[in-house]
Amino acid sequence: MKIFTATTPTEAHIICELLKSNLVSCEVRGEGIFGLQGEVPFGENSEPYVWLFDNDALPLAQDIIADYQQDPLGEQWQCDKCHERNEAQFGICWQCGATAPSIP
Numbered sequence: 633m634k635i636f637t638a639t640t641p642t643e644a645h646i647i648c649e650l651l652k653s654n655l656v657s658c659e660v661r662g663e664g665i666f667g668l669q670g671e672v673p674f675g676e677n678s679e680p681y682v683w684l685f686d687n688d689a690l691p692l693a694q695d696i697i698a699d700y701q702q703d704p705l706g707e708q709w710q711c712d713k714c715h716e717r718n719e720a721q722f723g724i725c726w727q728c729g730a731t732a733p734s735i736p
């Protein structure tokens with residue numbers, strides 16, 4: 633089932649990785665359409681979203697997403713290599729796999 637609609641592919645990946653790090657099986661979908669935005673009507677169907685494979689994990693997944701949304705710009709670090717922003721709980725960059733710089 634679709635569990636989260638993101639405004640950017642980055643956000644979709646952050647949520648997806650966040651869920652995976654909690655052993656929730658999911659994937660990002662709808663990214664391919666994102667590049668065509670501007671040609672298709674803006675709306676939920678043109679935005680990337682996170683697809684949950686295991687419906688039993690829904691309550692856990694909702695908790696995780698709620699936590700994320702409470703503090704979306706909280707603890708983050710910027711990748712030295714690709715300058716992507718990553719959530720503090722990730723030890724490596726979701727984008728390029730580089731190791732996180734040491735966080736105080």
Ligand SMILES: [Zn+2]
Pocket residue numbers: 711712713714715716725726727728729730
């Ligand atoms: Zn990176």
